[in-house]
Amino acid sequence: MTLSSEPRFILATDVGSTTTKARFFGKINNEWRFLASGEAPTTVEKPVEDVTKGVRNAVREVEELTGHKILDDSSEELKFIMPYRGGREGIDIYVSTSSAGGGLQMLVAGVVKTITAESAQRAALGAGAIIMDVLSVDDGREPFEKINIVRFLRPDIVLIAGGTDGGDVTHVKEIAEIIAMAKPKPRFGASYKLPIVYAGNKDAREDIKKIFPRDYFDLRIVDNIRPQIEVENVEPARNMILELFMEHVMAHAPGYEKLMKLVSTDIMPTPAAEGLMIRTFAETRKVNVLGVGLGGATTNIYSYFDGRFLRTVSANLGMSYSIGNVLKEAGIENIKRWIPLDLDDDVIRNIIYNKMIRPTTIPMTLTDLIVEHAVAREAIRMGFNHHKYLARELKGVKKERTISDIFEEVREEETYIDMRRIDYIIGTGGLLSRAPRRSQSMMILIDAFQPVGFTYIMQDSVFMIPHLGVLSKLYRDIAIEIFERECLVPLGTVVAGRGSGDIGDKIADITIEYNDGRKESFTLNFGEIKRIDVSQDTEVTVTVSPTKYFDFGAGFGKRISRKIRGGVVGLVFDGRGRPVISLKERDKQINLLKSWFKSMRLYPENFEEMTTQ
Amino acid sequence: MSEESFAYTPGLAASPMTLVTKIRSLPVKGEILVDKGQKVDFDTIIGRSVLEGAPYIVKVSEMLGVEPEEVSRYMTVKPGDRVKKGDIIARYTAFFGLMKREVAAPIDGTIENINELTGHVIVRELPKVVEVTAYIRGIVKDVIPGEAAVIQTPAAYVQGIIGFGGERHGEISLAVSRPDEVLDEKKIDESYAGKIIVGGSFVTYDALVKAQKIGVKGIIVGGANIADIERIIGYKIGVAITGRENMGFTLILTEGFAKLAMSDRVFNILKQNEGREAAINGATQVRAGVIRPEVIIPLEESYIKEEIETKESDKVKIGSIVRVIRYPYFGAIGTVVELPVELHKIETESPVRIVKIRLSDGRIITVPRANIEIISSE
Numbered sequence: 001m002t003l004s005s006e007p008r009f010i011l012a013t014d015v016g017s018t019t020t021k022a023r024f025f026g027k028i029n030n031e032w033r034f035l036a037s038g039e040a041p042t043t044v045e046k047p048v049e050d051v052t053k054g055v056r057n058a059v060r061e062v063e064e065l066t067g068h069k070i071l072d073d074s075s076e077e078l079k080f081i082m083p084y085r086g087g088r089e090g091i092d093i094y095v096s097t098s099s100a101g102g103g104l105q106m107l108v109a110g111v112v113k114t115i116t117a118e119s120a121q122r123a124a125l126g127a128g129a130i131i132m133d134v135l136s137v138d139d140g141r142e143p144f145e146k147i148n149i150v151r152f153l154r155p156d157i158v159l160i161a162g163g164t165d166g167g168d169v170t171h172v173k174e175i176a177e178i179i180a181m182a183k184p185k186p187r188f189g190a191s192y193k194l195p196i197v198y199a200g201n202k203d204a205r206e207d208i209k210k211i212f213p214r215d216y217f218d219l220r221i222v223d224n225i226r227p228q229i230e231v232e233n234v235e236p237a238r239n240m241i242l243e244l245f246m247e248h249v250m251a252h253a254p255g256y257e258k259l260m261k262l263v264s265t266d267i268m269p270t271p272a273a274e275g276l277m278i279r280t281f282a283e284t285r286k287v288n289v290l291g292v293g294l295g296g297a298t299t300n301i302y303s304y305f306d307g308r309f310l311r312t313v314s315a316n317l318g319m320s321y322s323i324g325n326v327l328k329e330a331g332i333e334n335i336k337r338w339i340p341l342d343l344d345d346d347v348i349r350n351i352i353y354n355k356m357i358r359p360t361t362i363p364m365t366l367t368d369l370i371v372e373h374a375v376a377r378e379a380i381r382m383g384f385n386h387h388k389y390l391a392r393e394l395k396g397v398k399k400e401r402t403i404s405d406i407f408e409e410v411r412e413e414e415t416y417i418d419m420r421r422i423d424y425i426i427g428t429g430g431l432l433s434r435a436p437r438r439s440q441s442m443m444i445l446i447d448a449f450q451p452v453g454f455t456y457i458m459q460d461s462v463f464m465i466p467h468l469g470v471l472s473k474l475y476r477d478i479a480i481e482i483f484e485r486e487c488l489v490p491l492g493t494v495v496a497g498r499g500s501g502d503i504g505d506k507i508a509d510i511t512i513e514y515n516d517g518r519k520e521s522f523t524l525n526f527g528e529i530k531r532i533d534v535s536q537d538t539e540v541t542v543t544v545s546p547t548k549y550f551d552f553g554a555g556f557g558k559r560i561s562r563k564i565r566g567g568v569v570g571l572v573f574d575g576r577g578r579p580v581i582s583l584k585e586r587d588k589q590i591n592l593l594k595s596w597f598k599s600m601r602l603y604p605e606n607f608e609e610m611t612t613q
Numbered sequence: 614m615s616e617e618s619f620a621y622t623p624g625l626a627a628s629p630m631t632l633v634t635k636i637r638s639l640p641v642k643g644e645i646l647v648d649k650g651q652k653v654d655f656d657t658i659i660g661r662s663v664l665e666g667a668p669y670i671v672k673v674s675e676m677l678g679v680e681p682e683e684v685s686r687y688m689t690v691k692p693g694d695r696v697k698k699g700d701i702i703a704r705y706t707a708f709f710g711l712m713k714r715e716v717a718a719p720i721d722g723t724i725e726n727i728n729e730l731t732g733h734v735i736v737r738e739l740p741k742v743v744e745v746t747a748y749i750r751g752i753v754k755d756v757i758p759g760e761a762a763v764i765q766t767p768a769a770y771v772q773g774i775i776g777f778g779g780e781r782h783g784e785i786s787l788a789v790s791r792p793d794e795v796l797d798e799k800k801i802d803e804s805y806a807g808k809i810i811v812g813g814s815f816v817t818y819d820a821l822v823k824a825q826k827i828g829v830k831g832i833i834v835g836g837a838n839i840a841d842i843e844r845i846i847g848y849k850i851g852v853a854i855t856g857r858e859n860m861g862f863t864l865i866l867t868e869g870f871a872k873l874a875m876s877d878r879v880f881n882i883l884k885q886n887e888g889r890e891a892a893i894n895g896a897t898q899v900r901a902g903v904i905r906p907e908v909i910i911p912l913e914e915s916y917i918k919e920e921i922e923t924k925e926s927d928k929v930k931i932g933s934i935v936r937v938i939r940y941p942y943f944g945a946i947g948t949v950v951e952l953p954v955e956l957h958k959i960e961t962e963s964p965v966r967i968v969k970i971r972l973s974d975g976r977i978i979t980v981p982r983a984n985i986e987i988i989s990s991e
Contacts, residue, residue, distance in 0.1 A: 174733070350838060
């Protein structure tokens with residue numbers, strides 16, 4: 001397909017696990033604008049089993065809202081009017097991402113859990129995969145246990161790493177043998193050969209070919225992911241995974257063969273596209289960024305820190321299909337610490353599990369909304385812990401950890417992500433984008449990530465980061481232009497200190513200097529939040545003089561001064577400490593939450609009356 | 614424009630009479646034991662297959678302290694040999710028998726492979742025979758040799774929203790008289806042993822315990838507390854993939870978690886079929902290839918053509934009969950009177966596409982379009 005050098009109208013879709021989202025962009029008065037969105041349930045399931053139906057429904061909504069003709073109705077099959085024909089007719093570019101049918105599901109394996117298996121995980125995650133299990137020689141499971149686990153998984157692709165080039169070949173062959181013996185069944189039918197990507201010791205390649213017979217496996221060999229212990233080379237494995245995703249996984253999903261003919265560039269897994277956009281933004285601005293894609297089934301966390309990009313996905317932490325699992329993993333007490341309502345535990349549980357079984361419904365009452373927002377904080381918090389677990393320096397020898405450790409707090413010194421040096425936090429996903437008040441999504445992101453120092457918080461206005469990510473493969477400048485101007489909503493800067501104290505104790509003196517010479521000074525006490533209206537266009541100088549028990553980025557007790565901007569929410573001075581204080585007595589915790597919610601104007605003034613009805 | 618605008622809202626099937634077809638597949642290729650046209654009952658074995666046992670790796674070279682390529686020399690068994698747990702399968706002796714190392718079989722099984730690349734020996738568990746039943750009473754409509762049998766029957770058919778426990782069958786028996794009645798332990802007695810109980814809006818924890826004790830086959834009810842169900846199952850549910858719970862009976866919720874009156878339509882179908890035998894299955898998968906739990910009540914009557922109601926192409930139109938599926942109007946049924954295109958703010962302040970519904974008492978309520986299911990588009 002030839003690309004227009006100067007496109008006028010661009011259509012992008014994301015075929016999600018629940019909803020297909022169409023986004024429509026156009027060049028109006030020489031500037032790229034987001035014009036409209038349309039959404040419809042994804043039609044990958046029985047009885048429809050054809051994703052193009054959902055795409056058509058979503059695009060139809062765009063047509064209704066804009067009056068711009070996109071669908072070629074003369075064709076029974078989905079077809080777009082391409083190229084643009086002038087007036088309100090046609091588009092130049094169509095791109096798409098997909099995470100339907102559970103996304104790209106992978107099994108990864110390596111020899112040593114914290115070395116090659118960890119690198120293999122990073123490669124698979126970078127390609128947008130959900131990791132079903134990680135096998136390694138030292139994972140503490142007996143070979144027969146591993147075989148039993150693998151036998152019943154239905155991965156789309158298996159990635160095998162292990163051994164440095166020139167090193168020992170025994171162990172990587174052993175792990176390969178386990179997989180070959182278990183013969184995992186692919187998700188799509190018996191005629192499908194299971195793709196295996198081998199990215200281990202190059203000296204074992206010939207033996208690996210013997211271990212995986214051609215009549216059952218589709219073996220692809222790429223460069224070693226850890227050619228030397230201190231070198232990680234994930235790109236070849238990641239590119240091969242993306243190639244196989246298109247060739248095998250997408251081609252076997254119902255209706256995708258039709259969609260693949262329509263797109264101007266390859267369909268990308270949604271998280272890979274989302275990560276690409278966040279990475280492109282961080283690289284362009286030369287900043288450290290944390291991002292979260294809070295989806296229905298999964299939570300994706302992205303970081304770009306000192307030039308290092310990492311994506312992780314927590315496969316069973318999400319806001320619809322996996323919402324029950326967030327409660328299960330976090331526990332009811334962790335959910336309740338964000339709910340300032342006197343609700344029975346059963347009521348909270350039932351609200352959460354009803355969302356799980358009817359994932360497309362939306363909260364209609366404030367109580368339901370507040371409960372969902374509480375779950376969102378915990379989903380991101382646990383997803384970020386998982387992320388920090390993989391955001392570590394490459395090491396040859398590491399402390400033993402089990403997979404269940406990923407949901408526990410990762411000690412700061414173990415991750416290279418220094419919260420004091422995070423410049424931006426970007427949130428995306430249905431729940432954040434649809435939060436009725438922007439202050440709600442800002443607060444969810446602050447509570448979940450608990451940034452320290454000065455951090456600018458932004459969110460996706462209308463879920464479109466994946467759309468722009470896949471577009472950036474074709475038109476980087478257009479994607480960046482839309483991303484910065486139309487996609488990101490500037491919520492504001494949060495200023496927070498590390499440390500702990502007693503409620504009401506002074507933690508810092510703060511001065512705000514405005515450009516017009518005005519000065520505003522106040523004391524921030526422990527346990528409180530102060531929000532000040534400052535717009536995105538206003539730059540102010542904030543000076544924080546903390547007590548010796550608090551660190552606002554320069555060290556404990558060290559004064560720090562920064563020029564910062566506000567946003568639609570403003571400046572948030574967070575005096576709740578790190579980790580955010582949580583009181584054991586329920587009544588006191590509820591009052592504390594109410595005071596935070598009030599400072600942030602999180603819910604309507606009379607939310608207490610509204611939720612006791 | 615409002616005529617054209619619609620919301621796709623999949624509904625759960627509930628039909629007093631439909632044609633149910635079940636493909637009963639063997640887990641792996643095997644033997645189908647029924648013939649086309651044959652009458653089958655719930656328990657009729659339609660086929661059987663042999664499941665390969667799990668393989669165990671025995672690291673013989675490491676255990677004996679010999680090189681992988683030497684392993685064959687020390688084996689006391691050969692591929693294809695049957696072994697019992699504890700049988701010696703490899704032996705290394707040196708210094709005239711003074712130094713002896715032996716490797717025992719870890720399981721009962723068959724020696725499958727002696728690998729000289731890795732020095733490992735594979736012992737495979739003995740095969741297991743798996744039998745598949747017809748699940749429903751009906752006629753074998755078709756046979757796929759070695760793979761599956763297709764069973765068909767006219768039946769009353771109801772889908773639930775989530776279930777726990779697998780395939781079972783038993784006589785339908787009503788323990789309540791109204792769909793909004795609570796099923797507590799007082800309503801369950803010994804006479805329900807082996808039966809499928811129909812409850813109303815809610816089943817209590819004590820009722821679940823009693824049902825388990827008495828040995829009921831199943832409970833079909835509007836709602837229950839998730840925490841009560843988890844107590845009975847013995848572990849916490851994470852994602853909505855169920856059906857393998859082992860609690861002695863099958864539980865099907867037609868509405869959801871909490872006290873939620875069973876829809877009249879479903880209640881009436883079950884009531885009309887009281888005394889008849891039904892097949893039930895709690896298997897649910899909300900994600901990727903939606904599976905909902907089901908109740909199939911085979912009917913003797915000659916088949917009246919009415920497809921199982923799949924609501925995939927239904928559109929909400931003015932005049933459609935819909936049912937609200939989320940609090941605070943859960944279960945309310947009414948007629949669509951307005952479908953505005955523009956977004957409306959609801960209580961949460963979210964701007965959403967809404968639908969206005971007239972209830973039977975004349976009240977008009979506004980709900981997000983995402984929170985309704987279609988009962989009828991006529």
